[in-house]
Amino acid sequence: ASHLQNIFPSIKVTCPSLAYTKGLRAKDYIVEVNGVEVFDLEHNQCACLIKTAGTSLTIKIERGDNIIPNLELAFPKKKASPENSSESIKPRPYWIRSIESGQGVRSSSGFTTVGKPKISAKQY
Template sequence: MPKEIISLNLKRSGKNEPWGFVIIGGKDQNLTVKVGKIKPYSAAEAAGLKTMDYVWQINGKEVFDMTHHECVNAIKDSGTSLSLTTERGDHIVPNFEEIWPSKKGPIAERKKRGLEYYYDAMTNGPQLS
């Protein structure tokens, strides 16, 4: 399925009724905000929200600089109406940080020398430290 941008309007009968979905990610987690789970027969399911939809906006506000907690609060504080802009499709490129984390991992801590370094670098990339 080609990627598409979808605007969804969720409605609920009262502020205490759950929206029926879980989000994962946020700027603080270095992950793109996306839908993790949908509860059956919920407002989210009725509006057409799908698992793994990437969230672009919550009530017209872009989520790219929002932490996970800020996204959750924006959703919770929506009253009885919630507007989401999402991206859905097979060819969605994830956040750069998800592909190439900026934090040094175990590979960066290798202490190999000579031919051992060369073979290790050919397999795992060059030593960064």
């Protein structure tokens, strides 16, 4: 879970608080504090930004039950070093190339998570 340490959900927002009256809710994800993105900050640095904001505080949030943070920020890709790049250039297996080109696939409409499933299994 160390890769998720820089994603800050608001855990608890009490009902009569100023944050609640201004619209902050539990499970909101804090994205920016006074224009500063918090993805690269540690938890205590983000808390310090909020505590030292003075009389004006602007917080940008994302809301929803299924928030998926920016995966590039949460899971940064490792940059290939020049000496390892020659090893990583390998021909792809035949079965992967054939699926990518649409051979042997009944419907090459692509993957989607929207709509009804297009696969059905007849049960007897």
